[in-house]
Amino acid sequence: MTALQMACGSCAMHRLCHPLTGAEGWLDAVQARRRLERGQKLFRAGAPQAAIFAVRAGTLKVSAPDGAGGHFIVRFLLPGDAAGLDGLAGGVHPTEAVALEDCQVCEIPRVRAEILAEGIPTVGAVLRSLIASQLAGSQVHSALLARHAAGERVARFLLDLSRRWDERGYSAASFRLPMLRSEIGEHLGLTMESVSRVLSDFQSRGWIRLTRGAIALLDLDQLRACAAIPLR
Amino acid sequence: MTALQMACGSCAMHRLCHPLTGAEGWLDAVQARRRLERGQKLFRAGAPQAAIFAVRAGTLKVSAPDGAGGHFIVRFLLPGDAAGLDGLAGGVHPTEAVALEDCQVCEIPRVRAEILAEGIPTVGAVLRSLIASQLAGSQVHSALLARHAAGERVARFLLDLSRRWDERGYSAASFRLPMLRSEIGEHLGLTMESVSRVLSDFQSRGWIRLTRGAIALLDLDQLRACAAIPLR
DNA sequence: CCCGTTGCATGATTTAAATCAAGTCCGCCG
């Protein structure tokens, strides 16, 4: 396991796995810790939803197939992120999750989560909060796709990653980009070429520095200014 | 009240208001039925989330302000739809809801919903399911915005409304369009002009018939074919 | 170590939709 590992304390599901402070009996909410190799699927679109997941180490992409071989990438997962919650409506995963690198993932069977939610009110509240949080995030992303230019989309994407790494205690200014340019494009509604052009432009302005598989944000203020300016 | 009214039986929140079949005691989950005039706000973006809502009659738009006077319209609400769930993460509404016409809306205070969820397991499950359903829907909408052309967006929008009216027992082929062209555009990431051109084009092909404030879908198959074809 | 593949960058051209600009239709109110 070379990927950064997340402490349970800063995991999105922490209050779900450990609902009763100090009570060790609930640690077994997590039935298994799965290891995934790069490219392996954590769950498949259309498959019955057997569990919800928390990323312990590594990064993944969550994507929705468009029925014609293409994929829209709904979000990227960092350590501590929850996954598979969008299947809680119909019992079937509408999306799939694929490891961008070697990963370690905690798995809470759906049934176990439901039993916990019935027994412990805070668990139900945490679950609702997690799903609602992803809903709010998805709505913001829709707004980004509907109304904002390429430069702004890329700037917000970088700042979003920066903030999330920061929240996890890692550098907000310098992090790996484990996804391909084409995958950034599939997330932002742009082509690979457009993503590449915008990144090159940012670099030529001195706002970022690109190295293989990683990025340094050199001027957060300029990026924020770029990201904040609406189209009209 | 001129707008069509929804029977509680086909409301998204039915199993939340009436969790125990035959037990009348839970009917008071709904604390109030509010009336809204066209243009009135049901809740405001940034306001503390005091309640969740179910539309009983009329239609509304749910929109996210973009910080520069513009709005992205997240979804339109029909009778029986739930609203305000995206505030369950942070306790603050990230979006606002505005009546497109005179409306009647059921209101369940947040605290009451939480008490019910604690007391009755199915209520918690219904709540999770409602939020997860909106999450899945929002993700699909993101994919639409990211990857699909104007004609396809409009076709899907019309078919989505058609399906939803159908589910409610009304005509799938003919319904009112209470929102402005510009509002359809704000929902689909298009300008008013583009929406108008696409609708005119559909009409000239004989796929739809537009009348003031309403639409008839004349060729669902052609619309479906248009909506299903991905960009690549 | 070389070569083929894969990911990325960048230039030229095309295109879909935005923008700019009239003009029409209708409901409303004086």
Next chain:
DNA sequence: CGGCGGACTTGATTTAAATCATGCAACGGG
């Protein structure tokens, strides 16, 4: 009834991003 304003349509032009095309650089397997 008649003029006004808001909603919508339609046309001309511009523009941002897609598409098409090419080249480069790093990596990995033989």
